[in-house]
Amino acid sequence: ITSKLPSVKTTIFTSIGQLAKKYNAINLSQGFPNFNPDFVLLDKVTKAMQNGYNQYAPMAGDINLRETISHKIQTLYNQNYNPETEITITAGATQAIFTAITAFVSLGDEVIVIKPAYDSYEPSIIANGGIPVHVSLSAKTYKIDWDVFKSKITSKTKMVIINTPHNPTGTILTKEDMQSLEKILFNTNIIVLSDEVYEHIIFDNEIHQSVARFNNLANRSIICSSFGKTFHITGWKIGYCVGPKELMNEFRKTHQFNVFSTHHPSQIALTSYLQNEETYNSLPTFYQKKRDFFVKELEGSKFKILPCKGTYFQLLDYSNITQEQDVSFAERLIKEHKIASIPISVFNENNRDDKVLRFCFAKTEDILLKASEILNKL
Ligand code: PMP
């Protein structure tokens, strides 16, 4: 057979995860919490099941959940999304991203992808006949050069994908970044796919610059978010996307034949859980404490600690320890030191090696402590 995705291998999350298991390593690679979600939320799902919400949800999702999301976005980002026509509940952000790309990208369309990038964007573009066009963030500082970004736009550019807070670097886009994007896209028909799955995991009193805050971006954007990140339930695979009616209408044409609808009892549970704003407003403090704990424990180590403004990933620069390629160093750390991380080169353009590894700190302090003890010895 002719592969549609000839250069795609098993994802780094699977391959590193398997290696971590084999060597019984502390696993700070794939991003997921090692602690339970709030039992209040779990009780709500059980009750939803007992109360009979065990059949298909409406195609776009439970209307009460969509109304609650609309209210949240209005309150946080001052943008109005009509729950009937402009919000869809998805099976996590991965499905939302694939569905959005499938809905809008056709053969020969160019899509601007900022590298390093979350690994699902590119195969989704290529599977739909699109052409990824890369813009690389500067090594180790991970900033966008908007002049370079602008120079990549052509008459074939159909979509640009942005991600803030950013996986894997932990950087965030500023208001000035968003204004630059807004200006560059003005008078074009380019669609923005804005991956905001870490919207509530942001530190140091920074403000999440959702595209929803910027009218001239919101009117051309599909925004994806994920309850997996926000409520420590990555295994539930539930999230949502929002966008103006014309875009959402096209999105749903694909969504309905992709999954049709998603897990119904969790939607009922999340509706009432989300009404308590504290459930998501507490996240910056919660995760900042973990970031600060991990970073403090590493202060005496040979690693250079790169700034982390959001997400639950800490980048560590190991260039004072070895000049080894990041993939081989990450493998050696698993096999010889029993600690797993993600090498950044796998997300970079041409596998640029920044000598940087990504560590997930969505873990209990005992695990972060054990991890730092290992890392401090290197
Ligand atoms: N985008 C980014 C940047 C992510 O880090 C993730 C989760 N790893 C996703 C999308 C996918 O989210 P979900 O688990 O809801 O599919």
Ligand code: GLN
């Ligand atoms: N978002 C997670 C991460 O970046 C991984 C999700 C996945 O395994 N696809 O670690």
